[in-house]
Structures are given as C-alpha cells and as structure tokens.
Amino acid sequence: xxxxxxxxxxxxxxxxxxxxxxxxxxxxxxxxxxxxxxxxxxxxxxxxxxxxxxxxxxxxxxxxxxxxxxxxxxxxxxxxxxxxxxxxxxxxxxxxxxxxxxxxxxxxxxxxxxxxxxxxxxxxxxxxxxxxxxxxxxxxxxxxxxxxxxxxxxxxxxxxxxxxxxxxxxxxxxxxxxxxxxxxxxxxxxxxxxxxxxxxxxxxxxxxxxxxxxxxxxxxxxxxxxxxxxxxxxxxxxxxxxxxxxxxxxxxxxxxxxxxxxxxx
Ligand SMILES: Nc1ncnc2c1ncn2[C@@H]1O[C@H](COP(=O)(O)OP(=O)(O)OP(=O)(O)O)[C@@H](O)[C@H]1O
Ligand SMILES: [Mg+2]
Numbered sequence: 001x002x003x004x005x006x007x008x009x010x011x012x013x014x015x016x017x018x019x020x021x022x023x024x025x026x027x028x029x030x031x032x033x034x035x036x037x038x039x040x041x042x043x044x045x046x047x048x049x050x051x052x053x054x055x056x057x058x059x060x061x062x063x064x065x066x067x068x069x070x071x072x073x074x075x076x077x078x079x080x081x082x083x084x085x086x087x088x089x090x091x092x093x094x095x096x097x098x099x100x101x102x103x104x105x106x107x108x109x110x111x112x113x114x115x116x117x118x119x120x121x122x123x124x125x126x127x128x129x130x131x132x133x134x135x136x137x138x139x140x141x142x143x144x145x146x147x148x149x150x151x152x153x154x155x156x157x158x159x160x161x162x163x164x165x166x167x168x169x170x171x172x173x174x175x176x177x178x179x180x181x182x183x184x185x186x187x188x189x190x191x192x193x194x195x196x197x198x199x200x201x202x203x204x205x206x207x208x209x210x211x212x213x214x215x216x217x218x219x220x221x222x223x224x225x226x227x228x229x230x231x232x233x234x235x236x237x238x239x240x241x242x243x244x245x246x247x248x249x250x251x252x253x254x255x256x257x258x259x260x261x262x263x264x265x
Contacts, residue, residue, distance in 0.1 A: 001201040002029040002052070002169055007061030009051055009225075021047040022058070023225035029169075032199040034192075036212040038244070039222035040256060045205045048222070049171045052203075054078050066168045079109070083162030083200075085155070085175040092158030095147030099138060099157065102146055103127045106161035130160055134190060152183030156190055163194050170195065172204040188215065209241045223252040 009022040021044045029035060037045050051058050052065075054075035063071045070078040085092055093102050104119050104127075124142065131139040134156045138149075146154060155175060163170060172191065176184035192215055195202050206212050212219050218232035221244070228251035231239065248256040 001031045001033070001066055002027065002203075003062070003064040004028075004048075004052070005062040005064075007048075007051060007058050007063065009047055009056070009058045013059075021225050022051060025051075025061070025225070025227060027220070027227060029201055029203070031201055033218055034195050034200075034202045034216035035204070035218045035220055036216045037203055037205045037220050037222065038207070038209060038212045040248075043222040044225040045222050046173055047225070049084075049173050049203060049205065052169070053082055053084060053171060081168040083165075083167035083170045085158050085162050085170075085172050087174040087177045089151040089154040089158070089178060092161060093146045093154055095145065097146060098143045099131070099146055099149075100124065100127055100142040102157065102161060103130070103164065106164045109165060130164070133193075134160070150183075152179050152187055155179060155187050159187065159191060159194065163198065163200065166198050166200065168201065170200045170202040170204075172202065174205050174207055177207060191215075209244050213237075213239045213241070213244070221248060221251070223248070228252060 004025050004027040007022050007025045008020070011019045011021060021042075023044075025044070025048055027048075037048075039045050050056065052063060054070065054073060054077075058071065061071070062069065065078065065081045068081070070081070094105070097105070100119055104123065107123065127142060128139045131142075136153050136156060138144075138153060138157065146157065149157065155178075159175070175191070176187050179187060188211060191204070194200070202216070204216065206215075213236065217236070218230070219236050219239070220227050220231075221229035229247050245256050
C-alpha cells in the first residue's frame with residue numbers, strides 16, 4: 001500500500017543551517033498495516049509524513065501509494081489517497097461551519113466545487129450513525145458550529161472526516177498530544193476502532209512509548225532521518241519501554257532525547 005524507496009529531504013540547502021531531515025528512508029507497508037512511529041526530537045518523523053503527503057517535494061527517492069507513483073504529484077492531487085490528522089485540533093476542521101457541513105465537505109472531497117451543497121437525508125442519517133459511534137453526544141448537534149467544540153470532540157470529528165472516504169493511507173502526527181490524558185485515551189481507542197473496522201493502512205506518530213507498543217501491528221523508530229528499528233507481530237507485543245530505550249541506544253549510539261516522550265506516562 002505504501003512504498004518509500006531511498007528518500008532524502010533537506011531544508012535550507014547550501015546554507016549554514018542546512019538540515020538533512022530524511023537520509024535515505026526505506027519503508028514498505030502492506031495493506032492494513034497499523035504502524036506506530038517513535039523517535040527523538042527532530043528525528044524526521046513529521047518530515048516523513050509530510051513527504052508522503054506531498055507538503056514539499058523530495059530531493060531523491062521514490063514514493064508509491066497503492067502502486068501509484070506520487071513522487072512528483074502535488075499535494076492536492078495525492079490527497080485523494082490520504083487521510084490526515086495533526087496535533088493541532090484547529091487544523092482539520094472549519095470552525096465557523098456546522099458539524100454536518102464539515103462532514104459533507106469531507107464526503108465531497110475530490111469532487112467538483114460546483115457539486116450541490118445540499119445535504120441529503122440519507123447523508124444526514126449516515127452522519128448521525130457515525131457521530132453516535134464516537135459516543136460524545138455530537139449526533140444531536142449536527143448544526144452546532146465546530147468552533148464551539150472541545151479539543152477532544154474536535155479531534156474525534158477530524159478523525160471521522162479523515163476516514164469517512166476510507167483513505168488508502170491514514171497519517172496521524174501526534175494527533176492526541178494536545179488533549180488531556182483521559183480525552184487522549186478516548187480518541188486513541190476510537191482511532192484504533194476505526195482503523196481495525198476499515199482495515200486502514202496507518203502511520204501513527206506518538207510521543208508515548210507505551211501507546212506505540214500497545215497500538216498497531218508494527219513499530220518503527222527513527223533517528224537522524226532514518227528508520228533504525230522496525231519490529232512487528234509477537235515481538236512487538238512483548239516489548240517494554242525499557243527495551244525500546246535500549247534498542248535506541250544500540251542503534252544510534254546515543255541516549256534517547258525527546259522531551260515529550262520522556263515525560264509521557
Ligand atoms: N520546514 C522546515 N524548514 C526547516 N527545517 C525543518 C522544516 N521541517 C523540519 N525541519 C527540520 O528537520 C528536522 C526533522 O524535523 P521533524 O519535524 O521531522 O522532526 P520530528 O521527528 O517530527 O520531531 P518532533 O518529535 O520534535 O516532532 C528537524 O531538525 C527540523 O528542525
Ligand atoms: Mg514531529
């Protein structure tokens with residue numbers, strides 16, 4: 001479903017502050033893989049997801065989604081394959097629009113602008129069912145402005161919007177990091193449920209090592225713009241946080257440095 005081959009990406013090339021963020025990344029994901037991504041600050045995790053989404057072009061290498069070579073495709077063109085949720089709850093939704101308008105927008109993604117804005121009763125029924133599944137009481141608030149929702153409610157809605165069309169690839173960049181611990185757990189469990197229900201191929205960056213072990217069928221660790229550790233199946237399930245720290249030290253020759261990761265419970 002995803003093939004990344006030998007991808008390099010640098011910022012500020014040729015200046016004293018040049019940063020080589022991706023240094024030959026290779027990654028192959030099978031359909032239905034749910035991969036958690038961890039690593040120190042500046043390891044290249046977000047850059048890898050941004051490279052896949054086409055936020056910028058890469059200097060070298062090749063990116064394929066479900067067999068389509070998207071390496072030279074612009075962000076809006078490959079958006080049809082990808083659902084994304086970021087850390088900032090304000091990013092994925094339109095705050096001055098209603099809940100149902102946001103969902104309709106997500107449903108019409110990739111369609112012509114001239115497409116009718118009317119929401120059919122069938123669509124409304126579908127939205128109610130989806131919102132019921134979140135168990136946040138949003139199903140009775142279809143015409144509430146999204147800007148009035150809490151961060152957790154808004155992130156849950158963003159998740160619905162990102163997955164409503166069953167994307168070939170779901171990219172989550174610390175999407176629960178800005179939420180309080182209880183809400184974060186709820187949104188994370190919701191994420192897990194949606195992913196397994198639709199067998200979505202997913203990359204989820206998290207700063208919480210326990211979550212990285214608990215969720216998904218595979219875990220990758222990044223450092224210095226490379227994938228330095230890749231573990232799946234039973235071996236992943238049996239990992240402990242201490243194993244991850246040891247692996248990091250062995251593979252990188254240094255201590256694991258990620259302020260948020262070290263503080264996460
Ligand atoms: N747009 C940009 N311009 C310049 N440098 C950038 C840009 N985006 C990322 N970088 C640099 O590339 C490196 C990798 O950053 P990236 O955001 O991918 O790290 P990360 O692994 O997501 O870290 P964190 O855990 O802190 O989110 C960092 O040194 C960062 O400063
Ligand atoms: Mg990041």
